[in-house]
Amino acid sequence: MSRRAVIAGSGSALPARRISNAELAETVDTSDEWIVERTGIRFRHVAGEGETTATLATDAARRALDAAGMAAADIDLIVLATATPDQTFPATATKVQAALGIDDCVAFDVQAVCSGFLYALSVAESMIRAGGATNALVIGAETFSRILDWEDRTTCVLFGDGAGAIVLRAEEGGDAGVLSVALHADGRHNQLLYVDGGPSTTQTVGKLRMKGPEVFKHAVVNLAAVLGETLAKAGLGVADVDWVVPHQANRRILDATARKLHLAPEKVIVTVDQHANTSAASVPLAFDTAVRDGRIKRGDLLVFEAMGGGFTWGAAAIRY
Template sequence: MIYTRIVGSGSFLPRTVVSNNDLANDLLYRGIHTSDDWIVQRTGIKQRYLAESDIDTSYMAVESAKMALIDSGIDASDIDLIIVATSTPDCIFPSTACIVQSKLNAKHAAAFDLQAACSGFVYALSTADSFICSGKAKNVLIIGSEKFSRILDWNDRSTCVLFGDGAGAFVLTASSDYGILSSCISSDGSMSDILSVSGHFENGNINGYPFIKMDGQSVFKNAVRVLEESAREVCDKACVDIKDINWFIPHQANIRIIKMLGRRLGVEDDKLVITVDKHANTSSASIPLAFNVAKLDGRIKNGDLVLIQGVGGGFTWGSSLVRI
């Protein structure tokens, strides 16, 4: 049996760190009142990284990919496929993945972008798993990279405090031993209006609202529900008891969602990997960023069983159960 194994991970964060107090002071000039206490109590976020004007999505993707390739010991020339999960591509086309492929000199890799909002990395992981297990690819590079600061309305306190920029990457390879044990991805387009960016180009103009719009209560309620169902589904598929999971890495959107989900699943707090306080919500980059933090600090070790989950606009969600 062929498994998809994670053999390398990497991450990139911009230089500029913006604390809640920094953000509150900046918003005050716009007549918008918020505070560190208000943000922390509702979200758990204490700071975020914001990309400078000369840093784009592909640059962050490339930097995280370089780290992941070094970690894996696999050369870019041996990569068969590159998938970049992003909602903030450099341009309409070419794909950000093709730009990354060129900058990495990954000459033998096919490349495409995948858009599933904050679920993008889990979708990319599931897609890569299908390529590898079917024998269509041996080595795959998947990246979540987002410059969400480009699509924030800085006059909307309910959304502009939530997001940050960054990128994370995995190198995946075929293995006969262990790796991804089960995956599932799902969607419900009837909920597309609770989290969206409706703006679009038409005849050289931007039509619609080109910033994030969110119904926070609906997102919270539905995120917890679908993620609980998804977690149980992947564990059932793999015949694994949730209590046997070593680490749980959910999408880093809101500490209250993470903690409530943990309680519903019976996952102890010390098994939760939480980076939302430092990174804020980096959309498709949040999972690989959190994974890399826990790997570098020694928490995630070879042989560990890790549950990974994403949820986002679409409405989309998914889970993967991985033996590291």
């Protein structure tokens, strides 16, 4: 019988502070109408004092464990996707491990920006399928507010902070689990979406920079292509999909991708209006939101997909 990685539970966490477009417009040269028309974003959560990538990740992980009916001691692998770690090193995953009270397990970070959760999912699923792990926490967590240029209205209005987590459990046979994953990267597009700092160059954290129109064009093409690719690898088609859980970057990207695939818009989980772009956290955060409000149910066929700086992009077909 084949060994599969099955989603046993999910959880998410958001900072306490919630900022509306109107509140943002008090300090940034923008307006609610301008932001909503171009992005679909209405609110975002911003981390305050004492709230970090690790604390948000830990809260999301605890909720995922509760949903799975599992104890932290059951976990033997933590893969955490983030572009905003608490420290340059050690890995934020090890801080989560310690906070959960796990004495020993494999724990490391992956960095593929907004696609990070898909990369982390692929690594954890591969390790489970190969027998290298049995119960894994896969987490996406970010505090992008700390690398934003709050004087650049074209970028600072787009992002928020948060975390999402899933527990992957090894199961033998059955229909549920991760069916296929497709990942890609093309480093030629580095200067379209990047941070202008780093330890080995400027010795500073830096700020996020983006050429929005160019990113938009690549996103629609790449996301539609990788979604089709991952379904084909699983022997499935768009008509088989119950829900697409996409990276929540921009409502116009979500709508354009759905149109390109001839996918009914009501099958696309949308949370960008409430959370903005939370980078690696956005897919698991959107997934957990839709599970908890009853839209996503056991047995549904899901496609996770994302694209981020690099460029990196990917998708996963999952029977929940």
